[in-house]
Amino acid sequence: MIDEKKLLTFAVVISLIGTASLYIYSANQDAERVEINEIDEKMLGSQVETSGFISNIVTLDDQYLVKLNGDQGNISLTTFIDNRVLSYIDEKDEVRTGAEVFVRGRIDIYEGEINMIVSRAGDFRVIENAYSSFTVPSELLDNAEWHEGMEHKIRGEVISITSVGEDTILELKPLNGEDCLLMVRIKEWDFTETYSISRGSIIVVKGSFEYDTYRGRWCIVSENQPLDH
Secondary structure, three states, rough: OHHHHHHHHHHHHHHHHHHHHHHHHHHHHHOEEEEEOOOOHHHHEEEEEEEOOOOOOEEEOOEEEEEEEEEOOEEEEEEEEEHHHHHOOHHHHHOOOEEEEEEEEEEEEOOOOEEEEEOOOEEEEEEEEEOOOOOHHHHHOOHHHHHHOOOEEEEEEEEEEEEOEEEEEEEEEEEEOOOOOEEEEOOOOOOOHHOOOOOOEEEEEEEEEEEEOOOOOEEEEEEEOOOOO
């Protein structure tokens, strides 16, 4: 004869598993597939899934604000994504401007603007990497905490170049006319040995985006000599 206490425990476990499975199933089934330009106030409170191209990323206290553009680029959707959701992304380096992503979440409204709340792992993923292999300097500087420690490839014009100890420090100006400068530190490279790169050169450099505590600035740190383009 089965012990009543064991039977009750078994029933509770089965009930919990069933409830969890039903929740997961219903959450996935209730998400309606729509285009960004189809999202309106009639969908408030409902679960939807869509895709778009990242046009901006802003780091908040416990979440990220990711703005998505539709295929035509004239309609955008603001998504609020929990930190833990993006912590499950393997290709975090590719979550940047220009990348096409899939999102699933609840439609909400804040200060009169419709947005999406993404709070579950798996409800955000990269569909296609950004078209350009180069990262725009302003994107790094505007969202420094997000990009910290990531590898980026930068292209720009050398505004200044200086040897500091065993390293070389460069200031790069974006080629798109943006009014900002990005510092680049090439470790253990003395540009005066060859003078292959000088002020006015267009270069490509790949390295890690880090905070230079000595100079109090964000910068690209690389161990490879930049390429003259």
